[in-house]
Structure formats: C-alpha cells, structure tokens
Amino acid sequence: MKRLFLLFAVWASLAYVSLAQTHFRKLSHDKGIEVAKTEGKLLFIDFYTTWCPPCKMMSEKIFPQKEVGDFMNERFVCIKLDVEKEGSPYAERYQIRAVPTFVIFNPKNKMILYNQAGATADGAAFIEKMKQAIGE
Secondary structure, three states: OHHHHHHHHHHHHHHHHHOOOOOEEOOOHHHHHHHHHHHOOEEEEEEEOOOOHHHHHHHHHHOOOHHHHHHHHHHEEEEEEEOOOOOHHHHHHOOOOOOOEEEEEOOOOOEEEEEOOOOOOOHHHHHHHHHHHHOO
16 A cells, blocks of 8 residues: 555656746856856746735746746746845846846846846746747
8 A cells, every 4th residue: 555655656746747837946147057058048037026916926827837837948047036135136237126027148148138027917928928039
C-alpha cells in the first residue's frame, strides 16, 4: 500500500510539473543576464510590489496559464524584482514609476521593451504583447 501511495505521489508531481506555468527564477538582474546569454534567451523582468492588486492578478491568473508559461519559458529567463526591496536599485536605474512594469533585455543587457501599461487580464493578449515586443 505504501508503494502504491508513493507511486501515485510521484506520478501526481510529474503531472503537476507538466502543467507549464511561467518559471520565475530567483536571480538578480546581472545573474539573469548571464543565464539568458548562456541559454540563448532574453531576460524578462516583472517589477512588482507585494501589495499591488494588478501585480497579484498577473501572478495568480496570467503567469500560471499553460500557454503563457510555454511561451515565456521557451523564450525568456524570467525573474521578479520587488521595487520596494531587492529591485529598488534597478527600479531607480530604469525609472520604474508604476507596477507591474515588464522589461525585456537582450543578452547584451540592452533594454528592448519597457512597458508600463500594467496588468493584462487575458493570457492570449499578454502573449501577443510579448510577441510584438520581441518582433515575432
């Protein structure tokens, strides 16, 4: 019985992992650029705060969607930076004035998108916005 339970637990965890969602890594901006360069991807930064309702909506409703996760994980190294904590120096450097703000950098640390428009309530619309930003 224990083996059956263990087998079910392993299967369930694998099934959960296969439900792609946007994978945000715990990296600094500089480390994110290094990893993006190594992986041949762009760096996507979600500048947010913990108290921001649109930021929470993106985290709870948009980034967990399979289609959004598949798109983002294939093209970007994704990180989140709290503008009131670890992201403060970068928010200052890039003049982040509202949250959420999404910024994309190429592997040479050149900003290619600065979007201060805030949250998007639709995953497909978010993907389209990202495609336009990166020229797809």
